[in-house]
Amino acid sequence: MDAIEVTDPRDPRLADYVGLRDVTLRKSLESEHGLFMAEGDKVIRRALRAGFEPRSLLLTERRREALGDLLDGVLDRGDAPVYIVSEEVAQGLVGFHLHRGALGSFHRRPLPAVGDVIEGARSVVVLEDIVDHTNVGAIFRSAAGLGVDAALLSPRCADPLYRRSVKVSMGSVFTLPYARMDDWREGLGALRERGLRILALTPGEDSVPIGDALAGDAGRPTALLLGTEGDGLSSRWLDQADARVRIPMAGRDVDSFNVTAAAAIACYELVRCSAREEPAAGAPSPPWASEDPVSVPPGA
Amino acid sequence: MDAIEVTDPRDPRLADYVGLRDVTLRKSLESEHGLFMAEGDKVIRRALRAGFEPRSLLLTERRREALGDLLDGVLDRGDAPVYIVSEEVAQGLVGFHLHRGALGSFHRRPLPAVGDVIEGARSVVVLEDIVDHTNVGAIFRSAAGLGVDAALLSPRCADPLYRRSVKVSMGSVFTLPYARMDDWREGLGALRERGLRILALTPGEDSVPIGDALAGDAGRPTALLLGTEGDGLSSRWLDQADARVRIPMAGRDVDSFNVTAAAAIACYELVRCSAREEPAAGAPSPPWASEDPVSVPPGA
Incomplete structure (x- = not known):
């Protein structure tokens, strides 16, 4: 797949991203479609590493290049489109300035018992x-x-x-x-x-x-x-x-x-x-789901 | 002194309370006049107990009766007026709905070395x-x-x-x-x-x-x-x-x-x-500076 440039904030393919600050709208939209939103590339990468399946990814043109690895990684999966929009379209769509330049829509999973x-x-x-x-x-x-x-x-x-x-x-x-x-x-x-x-x-x-x-x-x-x-x-x-x-x-x-x-x-x-067991090692991450290039040491 | 009812949000006696959400305005106003704001009766009472001297107190009509002890206590000091305003005047003055119904303007003290x-x-x-x-x-x-x-x-x-x-x-x-x-x-x-x-x-x-x-x-x-x-x-x-x-x-x-x-x-x-000394007992509080009627036990 290739990334898809979208120029109309009312495009139905962007419906997952509408009115992010409208709590009432979002609660019904997200439960109806079984989705949730991840904002910013750091949190999107964490959702991917945790095994959540993307419905789609939205990037602004300004951040497209900097987040090229994330874009390619999602496209390589083949199960979710990546939409590219201008800053203006993003603002009209979500209802505020998307300064992080990246949103991910993900499928929810059934909660465990x-x-x-x-x-x-x-x-x-x-x-x-x-x-x-x-x-x-x-x-x-x-x-x-x-x-x-x-x-x-x-x-x-x-x-x-x-x-x-x-x-x-x-x-x-x-x-x-x-x-x-x-x-x-x-x-x-x-x-x-x-x-x-x-x-x-x-x-x-x-x-x-x-x-x-x-x-x-x-x-x-x-x-x-x-x-x-x-x-x-x-x-x-x-x-x-x-x-x-x-x-x-x-x-x-x-x-x-x-x-x-x-x-x-x-x-x-x-x-x-409380005595605790060592945290289980996470599932191996694909390279495109890696953290920012600067390593982030654990700590406060 | 008696409480003073004020009906015009532009009344110069209310100048301490103007535009509370305007950070730039407030920074210059507060440093110029050496004042600070306490919001809500609980925080106002704490400022009084800590020995800060009030410049004035502002109460909404709606909260006047419930906060009668605080009002009387400040009037009894004789050093600061108490202004009573409607909810509408309060909103026009401070720039948002004053749901706590009480603001105190206090004199700053020089910071210790x-x-x-x-x-x-x-x-x-x-x-x-x-x-x-x-x-x-x-x-x-x-x-x-x-x-x-x-x-x-x-x-x-x-x-x-x-x-x-x-x-x-x-x-x-x-x-x-x-x-x-x-x-x-x-x-x-x-x-x-x-x-x-x-x-x-x-x-x-x-x-x-x-x-x-x-x-x-x-x-x-x-x-x-x-x-x-x-x-x-x-x-x-x-x-x-x-x-x-x-x-x-x-x-x-x-x-x-x-x-x-x-x-x-x-x-x-x-x-x-770190070994620490017992906290020093606070100065005795006047009865009108007491906490809410419901005692608040120390804890989380």
Whole structure:
């Protein structure tokens, strides 16, 4: 296949990319067509490395040359077209200036079952009703980076594959295994059946410092429940937890952390104190799915 | 004094509150008049408790009754007027819907000297050229909440008292002591003179896990250098550090944390591993500066 130049933002072949900031439109379009969006070549490459199948790729003329390897790689697959558009067409199509110059539309895959995701996991984060896409993305980024084994979502949690979540997560939603409960009330039962200890992160007065709680039974597989920044965890989930834990605070007239910070610290302690297996080596990547030429060392 | 109802958004008495989202306007207005903005009653109360002197208070009619104690408290001081405006006037004045219904304009105080801020400190975060107000506010919130003793800013760092920083920090910029270096090149000298160990947070290959570095000399007063999310720390500061540290990563095709997450984890380890004194008890608060009726327990 060759790349296809498109000059009309209303061209039906570009329908996957319409109105990216229109949340209502996008939610229905993406669920109807079973797709998700990856923005920027770094995140697109991660989706490819994670084995997601592209529906199509959109590049601006300005970035065509710089991203030639990505373009060729997708064309070589033979299963997805690459569209080239001007900056003006891109803006008219997606609704903002596409300064990264690359969008990928990908096929979703069926989510695994809860039991499959937590089988053998040493550390799991469980998100209850976190409806903010930014927060979901940020938590995934920290959890994946630190080495948490899996995530579970309550039925009402925001979609990790929504564009904003994908972007904030830097693509870590592709690699951190996750599943969605279909039952909120009994959703924690699967964790208990598999012997995971359940800790609820909450600033309540009867909570203990998270480091102490984890160190007390180090190495035991553990699930950590995280609630919303405002309302926190439901009383039902708090009651079902084995222990309530908090991040110790120092006073200074500060009474809470933001959810990204709290989740990062909690995941750090969770991984530090739970024995964990070495991360499995990823599937071999085709050369065109490689990172930027500059090597990116692991780290903060 | 009585509260003053104002019906014209162009009334010169409301000049402190004009165009809050116009960064250029606000930067010059705030530095010219030596003021800063606190948004929402919770943050306003924190500014008052921290001893900042109000220039004036602005309440919407809708919130006047619910915030009656705050209104009376400021009027009782006798040094600052309270203006009452309709929702429409508020919107025309500040440029967006003021859903919290309360703004406070406060006098700035001269910043302390670097030496005064770090004298006796066991843990210090040092921000190099973090120009994003959101990131500065988020780092202050985590550092203050976790019990870091002080912050230092390089000459080009964003202003912690700019409205956006204040808001994201939830007012912790009022209580975490900080100072700004006037010299970037030699700015770390003051830390070394006082015997603080200097650790640079960086994903470079020659960095060691932060927990290991801190545990290796636990209890020693330590300064932690934090750079921007993109470029990281300057080579000059990296070269001046005693050691380079990183947050261990687990793979999963994630190569970095966001700056809020990284700073939160790093501050958590910094405080956990540095012996620290108990936080000093705050000055007694007048009853009208109390928190919301619902007590807010310390915690995550």
